[in-house]
Amino acid sequence: MTIIGCGFISLLVAANSKEQQHKCKEVSISIIGTGEKYYIGKTDISEILKAGTNDRLINRPLTQINLARLESLLEDNPWIKDAELYFDSRSVLHVIVTERQPIARVFAKNGNSFYIDSSGLRMPLLKKVSARVPVFTNFVAAKKMSAKDSILLNEIKQIAVFLDKETFWNSQIAQVDIMEDRKFELIPVIGSHIIRIGKAEFIDQKLRRLLVFYKQVLSKTGIDKYSVLDLQYEGQVVAIQKGAFSSVDSVQLKKNIAELLKTGQLMHLNDSLQQASLRSIAQRVDSTSINYAATIESEEDSGSTHHDINPVLKKEPVKTKIKTPSVEDKKVKTSEPKKEIKRPKAVMPKRG
Template structure:
């Protein structure tokens, strides 16, 4: 009798598991036949970024597919919808799924631009925090760091600029611009202080602060973190000792020194 009980126990467990699998399969097949009764769209908007909204996403999902509502869940190509949304330059990720109540859910995550690049020819684009390029839009202008001057950066929509730069024979500045922007926005002091970056005729960066009116020369993109730390110390200890309004340029490119140039007076 004991042997029979020992035999029946694992058999019962196996039959229970099989029953669960069969039930799940039935539920899945049933849900695939269930019609789409509603479309729920949610757009993640970090820092109030508004390159795309729920209405625009809804329009894209329903474009050439007015019959979506009422279609069987299993007939909806959710993977294709995800790929289409992810192909948008302003979208970093998209997730489409349905629930048993007949609702199809669309979740979109926007890219977060941190810098806007203005080329010498007037063309411009954004770079997001992960290094992806984004086109400008007429409907929304985020407040981000601006880089201008002697720039000739190619815009490649939907490409990772740093990766693309590594494959080019021509020298571009996208990686250095991204590195500088990441340093600035990561530090509350610099994020509040620096308003614009200018690339001079030698291809070196000059920072324009929101107050003071000086040009701050930080060089060609190397040792940026160390140079900004040196500048921070100068702001904290050096500037209080002098009338900083007398100076039009602060140069932190050189080791162990800061060179200040007085403003030109008429």
């Protein structure tokens, strides 16, 4: 063996020995979230890392740390969407975790509950923190979901994703009830009415019609005048009246709305609701069921991508029954005086 060959082998051995001396000096954990709070803590992540390395991570040789395996262990947690691990030049282990964001809490009929994210993934409840998200009730309690149950969960996801993106509706809708026929009813924060949307399809169009109704109808009649607002019919809002609306209720209504407007939760309705007078709020509507059709021009028809925030609400003409006069009413009794018939009188000749 030549001197050059021996020198090369010595360098390899020295390099390998130096690599063996590189040990994990520190662990830096970063959490990426899009909400107001973190649902996974650094302590939770550290415990997963310790469990994957037999509680021996610091001062452990880098060659004995399987980063891919640790990433997989972290992503097994349903609250962790993605995990990336790497070492820098100073032998510091960087752990970057992206957590899942809950968009709804679903309650089953047996009382159990869970969260779902925008992909529809089920996530268990957390002990230390709770999420302020819309609540869905009456979900199936079966441990193993059927195909119909999966479709229902997907509809829940559709509604929850829409509410998560729309600030106003996220503030206005407090609860979503799943009915026996697997249709949905929304329970609002303001108002004692029920909002029937049926299936989750076209949820954006349905609630857009409802916003029109809020701004142009309820701002005048009062938000508690109707017991049910039905959005299941295309292009319509069917409102079912529940009774008289007192002026006292209208005053309290305006106070409640004013408080929400201060917090910026109902800015979309500010103009129309502030202009509603107490007299118009207390106005009575004689019919017990009113059918409204919202005329909303689509983007394709208008050639514009701008959304009309004040679409026109057209009230269907009210059919009024006009009483038709009867035959007797039409007859006009006229009595003309009978003309006297002049008869010739007999003239007797004079006696001489």
